[in-house]
Amino acid sequence: MSDLRIGISGWRYVPWRGDFYPQKLTQKNELKFASRAVNSIEINGSFYSLQSPDLYSRWCADTPDDFVFSVKGPRFITHMRRLNDVETPLANFFASGIFQLKRKLGPILWQFPPNFKFEAQKFEHFLSxxxxxTQQAKACARGCDGRMEKSGYLDIPARGRVRHAVEIRNESFVTPDFIALLRKYKTAVVVADTAGKWPNVEDLTTDFVYLRLHGDKALYESGYTPAALKRWGDRIDAWRQGSQPEDAHLVSGKSGRARKSRDVFCYFDNDIKVRAPYDARKLLQRFGLDKHLAVAPGDLRGLEL
Structure with a gap:
């Protein structure tokens, strides 16, 4: 059976308080609540700055046993260094404690800015x-700066896979050469709904699919209609069964490797007007996954704090 994760990008948003989050919920308990209303969350803080092993360990402890996090890679690598001389920054990231999430660690998301253009040689070096x-991750982490050598920084399991997904926002990536590189390095291309602002690429490049739904009408704002959610649910059904939607937006002329199934990770990022958690819940309901969750939006019942 494929694993299906549907959730939200981040969880700490002021407008959500007293709406998605119950009025009396304290800020320190927001992750506990959110992780019992959806079955996966993207960690956004790791994009802005390196976190600590203690913090990842706390997030792991605050969430249900069967929960999964995706972790957003640092913008220092993708936006500031722009993939130049990133060996040590990568080591610092893998030494920052993400493996304290233990079995709850899902894919790592690498998001690139709109003005970052595809350069095959540079991009392949990054992917390589x-x-x-986890053995490769530990070897990488050993190359970190001394400041990263905190308690638990090398507590990385001896066995386990590490998955990666790449989100692009420049038309120069819409080329078969980019898709070929992702397949070579078993990396997913993010299927991003961006209200038509940035490329929509749905080529299958590895054994899982990663979706980011930023809003189909207004970026980060608009909610999804029942018809729109049905469309995404139908696409998820196809991907979970190892196939493609008939109208898939493909860059490469070659189909992805045939598989019996694919895992799917889907995150709503239309958070400005408190749409994301409600849209995520509706899609969870489509697949009957809401029945296994402890809380509903705005409702503290079933949550022990």
């Missing part, structure tokens, strides 16, 4: 540096 199992 990414660890795909």
């Amino acid at each position: 540096l990414l660890p795909h199992d």
Whole structure:
């Protein structure tokens, strides 16, 4: 059976308080609540700055046993260094404690800015540096700066896979050469709904699919209609069964490797007007996954704090 994760991008938003989050919920308990209303969350804080092993360990402890996090890679690598001389920054990231999430660690998301253009040689070098199992990740982490050598920084399991997904926002990536590189390095291309602002690419490049739904009418704002959610649910059904939607937006003329199933990770990022958690819940309901969750939006019942 494929694993289906539907959730939200981040969880700490002021407008959500007293709406998605119950009025009396304290800020320190927001992750506990959100992780019992959806079955996966993207960690956004790791994009802005390196977190700590203690913090990842706390997030792991605050969430249900069967929960999964995706972790957003640092913008220092993608936006500031722009993939130049990133060996040590990558080591710092893998030494920052993400493996304290233990079995709850899902894919790592690498998001690139709109003004970052595809350069095959540079991009392949970056992909070649990414660890795909925990042994490789530990070897990478050993190259970190001394400041990263905190308690638990090398507590990385001896066995386990590490998955990566790439989100692009420049038309120069819409080329078969980019898709070929992702397939070579077993990395997913993010299927991003961006109200038509940035490329929509749905090529299958590895054994899972990663979706980010930013809003189909207004970026980060608009909610999804029942018809829109049905469309995304139908696409998820196809991907979970190892196939493609008939109207898939493909860059490469070659189909992805045939599989019996694919895992799917879907995150709503239309958070400005408190749409994301409600849209995520509706899609969870489509697949009957809401029945296994402890709380509903705005309702403290079933949550022990």
